[in-house]
Amino acid sequence: MSRRSGILEFAVLGLLRESPMHGYELRKRLNTSLGVFRAFSYGTLYPCLKALVANGWLVEETSGAPDGVPATALTGRRAKIVYRLTPAGKEHFEELLSHSGPDAWEDEHFGVRFAFFGQTSRDVRMRVLEGRRSRLEERLEKMRTSLARTRERLDDYTLELQRHGMESVEREVRWLNELIESERAGREQRTSDPAAQDESNQSGDAGGLPRRRGGSRPDPSE
Amino acid sequence: MSRRSGILEFAVLGLLRESPMHGYELRKRLNTSLGVFRAFSYGTLYPCLKALVANGWLVEETSGAPDGVPATALTGRRAKIVYRLTPAGKEHFEELLSHSGPDAWEDEHFGVRFAFFGQTSRDVRMRVLEGRRSRLEERLEKMRTSLARTRERLDDYTLELQRHGMESVEREVRWLNELIESERAGREQRTSDPAAQDESNQSGDAGGLPRRRGGSRPDPSE
DNA sequence: GTTTTCATGTAACCCGTTACATGATTCA
DNA sequence: TGAATCATGTAACGGGTTACATGAAAAC
Numbered sequence: 001m002s003r004r005s006g007i008l009e010f011a012v013l014g015l016l017r018e019s020p021m022h023g024y025e026l027r028k029r030l031n032t033s034l035g036v037f038r039a040f041s042y043g044t045l046y047p048c049l050k051a052l053v054a055n056g057w058l059v060e061e062t063s064g065a066p067d068g069v070p071a072t073a074l075t076g077r078r079a080k081i082v083y084r085l086t087p088a089g090k091e092h093f094e095e096l097l098s099h100s101g102p103d104a105w106e107d108e109h110f111g112v113r114f115a116f117f118g119q120t121s122r123d124v125r126m127r128v129l130e131g132r133r134s135r136l137e138e139r140l141e142k143m144r145t146s147l148a149r150t151r152e153r154l155d156d157y158t159l160e161l162q163r164h165g166m167e168s169v170e171r172e173v174r175w176l177n178e179l180i181e182s183e184r185a186g187r188e189q190r191t192s193d194p195a196a197q198d199e200s201n202q203s204g205d206a207g208g209l210p211r212r213r214g215g216s217r218p219d220p221s222e
Numbered sequence: 223m224s225r226r227s228g229i230l231e232f233a234v235l236g237l238l239r240e241s242p243m244h245g246y247e248l249r250k251r252l253n254t255s256l257g258v259f260r261a262f263s264y265g266t267l268y269p270c271l272k273a274l275v276a277n278g279w280l281v282e283e284t285s286g287a288p289d290g291v292p293a294t295a296l297t298g299r300r301a302k303i304v305y306r307l308t309p310a311g312k313e314h315f316e317e318l319l320s321h322s323g324p325d326a327w328e329d330e331h332f333g334v335r336f337a338f339f340g341q342t343s344r345d346v347r348m349r350v351l352e353g354r355r356s357r358l359e360e361r362l363e364k365m366r367t368s369l370a371r372t373r374e375r376l377d378d379y380t381l382e383l384q385r386h387g388m389e390s391v392e393r394e395v396r397w398l399n400e401l402i403e404s405e406r407a408g409r410e411q412r413t414s415d416p417a418a419q420d421e422s423n424q425s426g427d428a429g430g431l432p433r434r435r436g437g438s439r440p441d442p443s444e
Numbered sequence: 445g446t447t448t449t450c451a452t453g454t455a456a457c458c459c460g461t462t463a464c465a466t467g468a469t470t471c472a
Numbered sequence: 473t474g475a476a477t478c479a480t481g482t483a484a485c486g487g488g489t490t491a492c493a494t495g496a497a498a499a500c
Contacts (some may be wrong), residue, residue: 003488005486005488006487008487008488022451022452023451024450024451024452025450025451032368032372033372033376037387040489041488041489041490042452042453043453043454043488043489043490044487044488044489046452046453046454047453047454050453056468061319063291079453079497080450080451080452081451095295111383114379114383115379115380115383116379117379118377118378118379118380134454146254148253150255154255155338156340156342157336157337157338157339158337158340160401161333161336164397167495168390168393171390171393175386179382190462213467215484227458227459227460228459230459230460244479244480245479245480245481246478246479246480247479248449249476261458262460262461263461263462264479264480264481265460265462265463265481265482265483266459266460266461268480268482269481269482273483293485302468302479302480303479331481339496
């Protein structure tokens with residue numbers, strides 16, 4: 001019952017749901033796939049994995065595998081400890097997925113939640129996106145009033161910092177607007193979901209993302 | 223010698239350099255002026271203040287002031303403990319200001335450093351801005367390669383998250399480019415600095431910010 | 445055969461928050 | 473007079489990192 005990190009636990013369960021992995025690989029996935037937002041060290045990850053095993057959500061499969069299936073087949077090289085999600089773990093993860101409480105739209109949590117939107121039902125997606133948006137909007141409100149009160153007493157750099165900060169938040173709000181609109185647009189369409197889970201897949205279909213693929217042009221004017 | 227937070231210490235010294243304050247007010251300033259980036263609690267601030275006093279960088283002035291000058295005159299209401307920067311503290315802060323080590327351009331530090339650019343000499347400003355920029359550029363590089371490697375294995379949401387993340391970083395790089403250019407432009411001009419310090423003011427002149435005042439229009443299309 | 449990368453862990457520490465305890469001042 | 477805000481503090485805990493210790497497999 002010790003180490004409960006919330007976000008790390010969530011991410012680990014989510015990644016292991018796709019396929020079993022050992023700690024080292026897991027960490028790399030955490031720091032790229034879910035990247036930008038968070039980088040966990042081994043000192044955090046390994047104890048967390050042990051705790052999840054203790055909870056019955058994961059099982060360890062060592063090289064001299066008790067269940068046949070040598071880990072070699074999975075990774076191409078001998079892996080020490082492969083972690084696999086148990087049915088209980090899967091159930092637990094899906095329960096976490098279905099929650100959309102206020103903490104789900106805080107800075108740290110939101111990124112991870114979004115990363116697993118593919119697994120998330122559409123109504124939960126909507127609640128998280130809208131929650132996040134209103135969170136940012138109230139933050140903007142605060143910044144605006146506080147700026148209005150102190151405007152003239154601040155030097156140019158502080159002001160510029162404030163301005164840039166607000167613009168960043170505004171930009172994220174616009175992003176959320178687009179996403180929410182896409183979700184709304186894809187509401188009644190029921191397109192076929194690309195990667196359907198075998199069982200207990202509670203996610204609806206993939207909604208509709210802006211579909212602007214290709215990821216930010218390499219050379220933006222400069 | 224205990225509690226050394228770095229960023230909090232820096233911000234506290236910087237704010238107190240402008241004028242003496244008590245803890246409560248200090249915290250509000252921390253969470254607005256330097257806002258967006260960080261919000262400290264009393265549980266962090268007060269112990270830090272004590273430590274700074276123990277270091278000889280601050281002095282406490284209680285209501286029954288030993289130095290005359292009742293705190294009432296400063297705030298309009300009776301304040302309990304007013305903290306004032308000592309000469310040693312000022313000296314220390316200016317030394318901190320002059321450093322531009324690699325940690326100065328990490329996410330957490332950069333914001334605070336920038337907030338006190340008004341007090342910072344131009345060459346240090348330049349080094350910090352350029353350091354920050356190259357830091358972001360190498361991060362972009364990593365993201366690009368990692369994205370290229372895993373592109374097709376990721377679902378749309380993860381991809382969109384990645385894309386948005388990269389765009390955010392690219393945007394900050396462009397911002398830095400503008401700032402750096404402004405600094406370069408204001409290099410030989412020697413405009414009069416708006417708020418000159420009485421003594422030991424090592425900051426050159428204010429350089430030149432984009433001068434686009436007015437802080438982000440209230441209604442951006444939506 | 446040595447270096448690099450893969451792979452797993454632990455103990456000490458750091459920075460910060462939460463929740464609590466306390467009390468003065470202002471305002472309705 | 474009672475509620476809200478101002479104001480100062482502390483102890484317990486939380487979540488994470490760093491540095492270290494260890495060793496196997498791959499690459500050169």
